[in-house]
Amino acid sequence: MGKTLFDKIWDSHIVTQIEGGPCVVYIDKHLVHEVTSPQAFAGLDRRGIKVFRPEHTIATPDHNVPTVNQHLPIQDQLSRMQVNKLAENTKNYGIKHYGLNHPYQGIVHVIGPELGLTQPGMTIVCGDSHTSTHGAFGSVAFGIGTSEVEMVLATQCIMQLRPKCMRITIDGDLKKGVVAKDIILYIISKISASGGTGYFVEYAGSAIRNLSMEGRMTVCNMSIEMGARGGLIAPDEVTFAYLKGREYAPKGKDWDKKLAYWKTLYSDKDAEFDRELTYNASDIEPMITYGTNPGMGVAITGRIPDIDSVDESARASFSKSIKYMGFEAGSPMIGKEVNYVFVGSCTNGRIEDLRAFAGFVKGKKRAKHVVAWIVPGSRQVEKQAKEEGIDKILAEAGFELRQPGCSACLAMNDDKVPEGLYAVSTTNRNFEGRQGPGSRTLLASPLTAAATALTGKVTDPREFL
């Protein structure tokens, strides 16, 4: 029997397996940020051991960083201490660190791909659940806890039970105004926020193949939002073209050798998956969420479900969620008042996202009552946006391009949506209080965010196309 893409990569990284227990998995690339690493470094200190393979770990601060005045010391004392601690720990343990103001600093899941650190066939981990982003390159990438961060630092390995494999195939052409974000919000709305738990998901089909690398990253990024360990897409010419010439990508003969290997990374025709799902791309509309988990999404032209249509066991949680959002069950999404728009994050903070947003608002004006934060995913994205004049287009339309970081996606810095107000956000989570205590988040694509920023209410981007 043939192997799945996941099997091929996983199997080639098993150091040993405990009988009836977890696999000891070798990790090729370890990304580190300031929030989930200090306790792991403290563990090494206590044990009196060094980092086993420091050259396989790369660090950058992203969660806590402000998105204005990054040249100044961070105002928030605790944030500053955590960011400084990362610099200190990485220096002490000999780990490459792209600190604040370094031209390569940014959200870990944005800089990994753009620097060519992320490559097909690798195992990649980070103390962050959106590590699944890197699966877009045909790597096995997933988020881990801090104890596991310590394991990787100490031994370059972690211990994991083998997940099951699921394939989600999406064939056909996407409709106008429908983008990668809508695909993944659609899938999660179909299988729920827990429907992928226990699985690693391979995304396949022509609609996935036709996505750019950045679109594929958006899809893989949100795998965790259906509970999946990670998501991945077989590498192809689009992947190889993206990688070629990047800072850490292989060069010369090494490139040829790696390329030959990368071309073997696909699920064999006779490979069997534990679960298979298929959707038609043409059924997907621009999507938006109405509740407090990413599975609570509908087509933007749709309505919030009626309570009667919700599974009886889930009704109490559904009602709690709708109440938190201040919505009525059964009401339409179009036209709901929005106060904030956030474009950014590891889901949609890359250059194509900024281009899409800027292209949409060019020559138009932001609705006066809308506060908008446009936050690039990295310094390199910021630089490129400026080179392309995106900052000027945004400024003319009443928007400001801020400095890179995770920002309002989880509101660890000062970018917080006030209590009770509504934000249309290109991020990945609409949990209670995610964007600030009491904030209400509606997840959507950069196009929907742009249309909404212009009108100040939930708006179908196709009205402008």
Next chain:
Amino acid sequence: MAINKFTTLRSRCVPLPVENVDTDQIISARFLKATTREGFGENLFRDWRYNKQNQPIKEFVLNNPAYSGKILVGGKNFGSGSSREHAAWALYDYGFKVVVSNFFADIFKNNALNNGLLPVQVSSGFLIKLFKAIDTDPETEVEIDLGKQRIAILSTGEAEEFDINPYKKECLINGYDDIDYLLSIRDKVEAFEATREHE
């Protein structure tokens, strides 16, 4: 280094019959700025526990004096979302030793096990019985025997066996730590590295 051992536990329960309790609710991102593992219990379920004026919200179960104990009973998909291990630390620091649910998110489950916090996954039917027993009598005690992989509601006599990976079970019973194990096989890791074609 070791984790705290777990063998058996007899305790009252704290019921939280909500689905999809994500780790942002367990411990909000704004409390993740600490650089140690201690003290997160204070802010466990912060925004469900306290209002803006930092006054306890009476309706929330942790503020209800009728309920106490070392066992938290949650709804489906407990611990979803962010990989933050701080969620497991916060629950443990608050005093919970066990979380019962009919479905756990993957990363949370791993993090809990790595910190001596036992996730007990029961059937949906048993979970309903458990919520009902606690609702009928908040002083209902539950006994968890990790060796036998059994959870029992003492007042009703209802019991169920639960699954746990045998390796993880050994670790919890003996207080073993994965890192100690991995450090002990570093020669195997080096041997593995030497065999790799693609690196």
